[in-house]
Amino acid sequence: MMSAPVLITGAFGQVGKRVTELLLSRGHTVVATDLRTASVRATAEKLAEAPQPGTLRTTFADLLDRAAVEALVDEHRPGTIIHLAAMFSPQSYRNPQLARRINVGGTENLVRAGQTLPTAPLLLFASSAAVYGSRNPHRLPERITADTPVAPIDQYGEDKVLAEDVITRSGLPHAFLRLGGVLSPDTTAGINTDHLVLIRATPGDNRLHGVDARDVALAFANAVGRRDSINGKVLLIAGNDTYAHTHRDVEDSMFEAMGIGRLGPSASLPGDPGDDRGWAFTGWFDTTEAQALLDFQQHDWPETVTWIAAAQPRIVRALLRTTGPLLRPAIRTALALQRRIEHRGPYADPWSLIASRYGSQALARADGKTDA
Template identity: 65%
Template sequence: MTVPILVTGAFGQVGRRCVANLLARGHTVVASDLRTEAALSVVRTLADQHTPGTLLPAYADLLDPAAIGSLVARHQPRAIVHLAAMLSPVSYRNPELARRINVGGTRTLVRAAQGLAAPPLFVYASSAGVYGSRNPYRHPERLSAQTAVDPVDQYGEDKMLAERIIVNSGLSHAILRLGGVISPDGAGALNRDYLLLMRATPGDNRLHTVDARDAALAFANAAERPDSVDGKVLLIGGDDSHLNLHRDVEDDMLQAIGLGRLGPQASLPGDPDDDRGWSFTGWLDTTESQALLDYQHHSWAHTVDWVASAQPRAVRVIAGALGPLARPVVRTALTLQRRAEHRGPYADPWTLISAKLGPGVLASNVDPAPT
């Protein structure tokens, strides 16, 4: 058996596709995540693919240092792909728990890796959220590894702090900052908090998406290329067809499920004079990441088609039939909701989100104890 690669968050939308890539290449993969029915279903699917690699499912909680230490010591991986996290907006409901998972859990995993005789390459899934609110009128340039980080929300701050732990660890490492990951899986995550985040975001906010299959390939390739990626901060987004505005991305997704486009009146614009009045998304400079990892294989049209083809035919038929009636009703409801919330002419997302979910959603600028 070959020296394994450990993947945390192995059964999420990026994790399971990263694991599948590595198994197809003959690697032994220790696939770690929480034990849930969804995780067990993914394990069965991966096992049924009969790849040349070896799948070793492992169920461990980042909040359990003994379990993580034992997992790493037992398998002694040559690379760790750390995808596990409590993502936003779910994290906004419990920012203290999110920090324990996202920052404390990363510290636990790093310490376990530092204890190995041959410390592994540590590949970390970060986020464009570390850059904070991005006003495209004042900052039209693309985000890069050299752009200063200034998170506006709890999740972006968690990612910034976790990055700092990794950089200061002495481990060989690569930090991959993700844009907006898109897959058919996202339809199942559309709860009220996601809907709040969507309608809070300015319609003209820049959004750089990436197909989940391409994001997974980036992590799999990084794990195999330690000499190329060591010490790098790489921005992971799709090709230039993935450079869109938030409203257009939402409408393309609504079109994919059959409902049809809501149009620009469904959202408020961002304030060109307010640097804080924007979401934490922007367009990324992916030149270096693509050169090193060769992962951009699906255009935005391919991604939209993938989402559309994954919808049950009955859903698309019903949505298509209801669309002409539903769209004006939804537009009217959104307008009335904005009036009830006393929103002005601009989106002002963080005022709305913090009012709905509490001040804990915002970055606290409190640095936890160093690693």
């Protein structure tokens, strides 16, 4: 008997397109939905043209349209819903009201639609390390586990906590896959001025547990057939121990992959060991249970770096390697000058910088609401 379709929201993004491809290669029927944009259409067309044993049904749906979501779910009757769609930080800091509607309200619409089906679908939710908020490694040296309390410090992390609560209260079978720092060639290609602010705000010695986007996709794809073993669980999705680095190490590795070379410790401010709010997410994850259940860690850190480097156009990489000895000191000088203009002190103090750039709306609120 043919298994029920898998519905994927955000199906053509960094993780979604890889989950979609994996499931199609395994013979699944995938109902892939996303917003209608030029890049989404191009990705959808590319996936549709590739010969696969599975069946791809592409739709374009707005999760804020409750009636459209209900119609989509009713038509396709998915056995599993992989919910990847979201408005991500730091773009979400610019419009937290819209982000709340998408990240929480959109999840509510999806849950309500799932509750109407005769057989409850398994809901696999892409959550985030942002739910854990600021992690001072001097006071919290242990790894994050599924039992670590959530304490979001920014609007995006708070959205994820609220969305998780919606799903928990729904009664639907579910699992939360809380993702570390997802890395792929898309990561460097998608960097904009907002991302640069977040990068500059993060302490250089902040812990960052990365994960290859291909391994994240594998975690979701493997979860589809493991409802009984993962139902109700929080699963921490990050790479093996080769991916546990500091922010400075990861950023320098990306710069090296691009051809610029490593900027070194002077390019970042450190975190304040005495200030628990003076750090960014993430910490390092204990992925033992997630790996045992989902068997997703297929790559090592050098493989991810090589993958990202290989995606750079050869001529661009050659040019950056040639100019790197001049670019690196210029970038360090520019960063130091920018810190001086912003009157930043000896420590990174990331959330003060974020709030000064985007307003206090970028930070989490104790009452879990945003201003109307």
